[in-house]
Amino acid sequence: MNETSQGASRPNVVVVMTDDQGWWSMPNRMPELHMPHLEELMADGLELTRFYCASPVCSPARASMLTGRVPSAHGVHDWIVGDRDPQSWPDDYLAGQPSTPEILSRAGYQCWMSGKWHLGDASRPAPGFTRWYSHRYGGGPYVNAPVWRDGVPVDEPRYITHAITEEALGFLRDRDPNAPFYLQVNYTAPHDPWLEGHPDEYTSLYRESSFPSVPREPRHEWTHGSSSFDGAYDDPHPHLVGYCAALTAVDRGLGQILNLLEDEGIRDDTVVLFLSDNGFSCGHHGLWGKGNGTWPLNFWDSSVRVPMVASVPGGARGTSDALVSATALHSTVCELAGVEIPADQWRASESIAPLLRGESTQGADVVVIAAEYGMGRMITDGRWVYVHRRQGPDELYDRESDPGEQHNLIDDPSRAGLRDELHQHLTDWYGVRAREGMEGWNHDVRGFGQVHPVSRGLPDTLTYAVTPAPDGNSETD
Numbered sequence: 203m204n205e206t207s208q209g210a211s212r213p214n215v216v217v218v219m220t221d222d223q224g225w226w227s228m229p230n231r232m233p234e235l236h237m238p239h240l241e242e243l244m245a246d247g248l249e250l251t252r253f254y255c256a257s258p259v260c261s262p263a264r265a266s267m268l269t270g271r272v273p274s275a276h277g278v279h280d281w282i283v284g285d286r287d288p289q290s291w292p293d294d295y296l297a298g299q300p301s302t303p304e305i306l307s308r309a310g311y312q313c314w315m316s317g318k319w320h321l322g323d324a325s326r327p328a329p330g331f332t333r334w335y336s337h338r339y340g341g342g343p344y345v346n347a348p349v350w351r352d353g354v355p356v357d358e359p360r361y362i363t364h365a366i367t368e369e370a371l372g373f374l375r376d377r378d379p380n381a382p383f384y385l386q387v388n389y390t391a392p393h394d395p396w397l398e399g400h401p402d403e404y405t406s407l408y409r410e411s412s413f414p415s416v417p418r419e420p421r422h423e424w425t426h427g428s429s430s431f432d433g434a435y436d437d438p439h440p441h442l443v444g445y446c447a448a449l450t451a452v453d454r455g456l457g458q459i460l461n462l463l464e465d466e467g468i469r470d471d472t473v474v475l476f477l478s479d480n481g482f483s484c485g486h487h488g489l490w491g492k493g494n495g496t497w498p499l500n501f502w503d504s505s506v507r508v509p510m511v512a513s514v515p516g517g518a519r520g521t522s523d524a525l526v527s528a529t530a531l532h533s534t535v536c537e538l539a540g541v542e543i544p545a546d547q548w549r550a551s552e553s554i555a556p557l558l559r560g561e562s563t564q565g566a567d568v569v570v571i572a573a574e575y576g577m578g579r580m581i582t583d584g585r586w587v588y589v590h591r592r593q594g595p596d597e598l599y600d601r602e603s604d605p606g607e608q609h610n611l612i613d614d615p616s617r618a619g620l621r622d623e624l625h626q627h628l629t630d631w632y633g634v635r636a637r638e639g640m641e642g643w644n645h646d647v648r649g650f651g652q653v654h655p656v657s658r659g660l661p662d663t664l665t666y667a668v669t670p671a672p673d674g675n676s677e678t679d
Contacts, residue, residue, distance in 0.1 A: 212382045215538065218475065218476045221390050224481045236446070237449060247512050247517070248513075248560075251521055254571045262276075270549045271546070274635070274637065276637075291654070294321075302531075303329070317336070325350045335370075349365075361401060367455030395444070396445050404451050473512070482504065518558060525583075526571075572632070596621075653667055
């Protein structure tokens with residue numbers, strides 16, 4: 203294994219993150235999906251089948267993974283619009299909040315990032331990183347994608363998924379072999395657009411597929427009247443072809459990274475984590491989109507439950523149904539790296555390193571999993587799901603008898619006691635994890651994007667976009 207400057211043996215860490223990959227879009231649950239390298243990783247590691255993001259949209263979910271805090275503690279409450287809005291500044295949304303790369307870099311780790319940052323100014327490396335290849339925004343075309351190259355905005359001529367992989371491989375080849383490394387590979391795939399830009403080697407795999415694992419449900423009444431996904435509701439097939447093609451391209455990149463680790467003789471010294479930032483529905487629950495694909499913003503299982511596979515040297519294999527929050531990722535990566543993290547009163551979850559190493563069968567949080575998006579919050583114990591909103595209806599589902607969350611039991615008098623118990627639990631949970639001045643509960647978050655950090659103290663008309671983004675897409679990130 204690599205040696206740190208202190209002489210302690212510590213593993214390398216590679217985090218491969220997709221964008222908008224639903225929990226259902228894994229090869230063991232979607233047989234028509236071609237991801238052979240992910241299947242190999244799953245055979246060599248542990249799949250967490252009940253892994254939940256902290257918010258069903260990109261930027262707040264990613265901020266929670268990197269800080270261990272919920273959105274109401276780190277202050278990122280919607281996808282970040284960036285310089286597409288003329289009122290924006292090149293802000294660092296996590297300024298002053300210790301993140302995983304900052305902590306690891308101080309412990310002697312080489313920290314690199316290739317792909318989607320989407321947590322503020324991406325023109326230069328975020329704190330802790332020394333190597334950096336970044337998308338300018340959070341989504342966009344797969345060819346001629348907007349990226350930063352040495353602080354200069356340029357269009358990437360390569361297929362963006364291939365480019366992200368190639369840059370990550372370059373970081374690995376140039377590493378200092380005498381120090382451990384932490385590498386984030388943040389793909390924009392399978393985020394839309396799906397109908398153009400994907401190489402034929404990927405799309406040809408799916409043109410004749412009928413996608414039997416994907417439901418065809420009636421459009422939910424909460425979906426936006428005008429949506430960039432209207433075509434997908436009308437004819438899902440070409441959109442599913444693009445969605446799956448984008449994931450197969452990610453799988454190729456995963457395979458190349460794993461092969462290089464093998465060729466360099468460091469695979470057995472490297473923790474590899476594969477996960478998505480938030481969930482996504484491709485017709486599931488009558489929705490094409492994620493948390494901001496509806497009004498009110500939704501917390502359905504397809505939006506908040508995400509893939510997670512962990513391959514830890516000498517660690518657990520198989521599957522685990524432990525309830526785990528993605529807020530545990532920060533402390534988990536640090537513990538696996540043998541690095542102590544500072545005390546943090548707003549940390550939402552403890553490390554699940556013992557679970558990944560095969561030393562425990564439980565997750566970090568065995569009582570409750572919570573997610574939030576602006577004026578709405580969700581809590582679940584694995585069976586019961588309770589959603590509470592400042593504006594809009596509350597929801598209560600029994601996922602044991604109603605896994606599709608089709609029957610809202612919130613007004614069922616026989617469930618009044620359970621509802622009140624879950625409401626109190628949710629109130630108490632956020633009561634000790636929300637930071638004054640950072641809460642999302644009182645902000646008018648509608649899924650159209652965040653323009654400024656809440657720390658600037660600006661009114662909502664400036665802090666949050668209250669109309670669709672400049673491209674007219676209320677579901678972009």
